[in-house]
Amino acid sequence: MENKNFDFDVTLDVMTVGGVQYTPEDRLGCGAFGTVFKGRDSDQSTVAIKHQYIRPDNSRAQILEEYRIHKDMSEVDKAGSVIKMIGMLKNPKSVIMVLEFAPESLHSILGKVTSVQTQKYFRQLIHGVEFLHSNHVAHCDLSLKNLLLLEGNLKIADFGRAKRLMSKDQEFLSTECRGTPKFCAPEVCAREPVPVKPFSLYVWSSGVVLMQLTQNSEDSWREAKVQVQEYDKWVAKKKPTGSDFWYNIPPAVMNLLRKILEADISKRATIIEIKNSPYFKKDEKEPIKRSGAATRSSGKRARY
Numbered sequence: 358m359e360n361k362n363f364d365f366d367v368t369l370d371v372m373t374v375g376g377v378q379y380t381p382e383d384r385l386g387c388g389a390f391g392t393v394f395k396g397r398d399s400d401q402s403t404v405a406i407k408h409q410y411i412r413p414d415n416s417r418a419q420i421l422e423e424y425r426i427h428k429d430m431s432e433v434d435k436a437g438s439v440i441k442m443i444g445m446l447k448n449p450k451s452v453i454m455v456l457e458f459a460p461e462s463l464h465s466i467l468g469k470v471t472s473v474q475t476q477k478y479f480r481q482l483i484h485g486v487e488f489l490h491s492n493h494v495a496h497c498d499l500s501l502k503n504l505l506l507l508e509g510n511l512k513i514a515d516f517g518r519a520k521r522l523m524s525k526d527q528e529f530l531s532t533e534c535r536g537t538p539k540f541c542a543p544e545v546c547a548r549e550p551v552p553v554k555p556f557s558l559y560v561w562s563s564g565v566v567l568m569q570l571t572q573n574s575e576d577s578w579r580e581a582k583v584q585v586q587e588y589d590k591w592v593a594k595k596k597p598t599g600s601d602f603w604y605n606i607p608p609a610v611m612n613l614l615r616k617i618l619e620a621d622i623s624k625r626a627t628i629i630e631i632k633n634s635p636y637f638k639k640d641e642k643e644p645i646k647r648s649g650a651a652t653r654s655s656g657k658r659a660r661y
């Protein structure tokens with residue numbers, strides 16, 4: 358989300374959560390609503406400490422809902438798809454959550470992701486969204502910054518916009534699930550509120566993640582909206598030219614992306630179709646490096 362953080366200058370004291378003492382250290386990052394610090398528990402294990410002031414646009418009820426959804430998912434998550442929620446401390450002005458610490462995010466490693474890693478993270482992301490969806494949770498803000506990495510494995514973080522659903526197919530209004538604009542599906546970018554299905558949103562955002570990882574860059578349309586030039590070009594499905602950011606995407610990924618980043622929801626790939634796609638099923642191999650040849654990690658790749 359756009360950074361409108363009010364508590365940029367916040368400092369935290371030593372705190373006790375669930376009987377354990379935590380010492381906050383350096384600031385790790387700032388989102389629109391909170392500031393995240395590195396911290397240590399009394400055993401010197403590293404944790405992340407997320408501080409959020411209660412504000413008119415981030416009420417106590419909203420923050421506590423974020424905590425409860427994240428805690429519930431973390432408790433039933435056997436495969437390790439979600440950053441673990443360790444505990445929470447509330448006071449009249451703020452809510453503080455203690456979380457498992459992840460040293461990197463997909464955003465922080467962009468530029469040096471190999472095709473084998475891209476496939477691994479994409480597979481883990483699809484398993485993660487399937488897990489959340491089957492537990493009736495819509496995350497609503499999947500983005501490279503909210504997908505963290507711990508010991509080389511992807512972990513879904515930031516449940517600040519997450520919603521609980523009565524059923525897997527419960528629809529809700531597009532205006533209730535606007536996350537990071539680049540990662541939002543076209544039905545969410547529409548000006549008028551329209552009913553949306555959570556799994557279609559998950560699929561679209563995962564596609565933008567795959568597109569950016571494959572390119573090793575954040576290049577994308579600003580929003581999936583008519584009259585946004587790059588998006589219009591994507592929808593027109595014309596043969597890409599060198600100026601189109603998807604020009605160098607390999608055919609196997611491109612075939613899948615065309616099915617995922619499909620504006621028509623009735624034609625958009627389902628999670629099952631993604632899992633049955635050749636790209637998902639067939640293991641990627643690192644390209645053999647030849648001296649002088651452009652490699653993926655150099656950021657420039659020959660088209661194949």
Ligand SMILES: Nc1ncnc2c1ncn2[C@@H]1O[C@H](COP(=O)(O)OP(=O)(O)OP(=O)(O)O)[C@@H](O)[C@H]1O
Binds near residue numbers: 358385389462515516
């Ligand atoms: N568990 C964690 N371990 C390490 N770093 C983290 C952790 N959680 C969050 N961060 C860092 O802090 C940043 C902000 O955290 P988070 O996204 O939870 O805050 P937010 O205010 O809800 O953000 P947003 O504006 O994206 O909604 C992240 O982008 C990430 O860099």
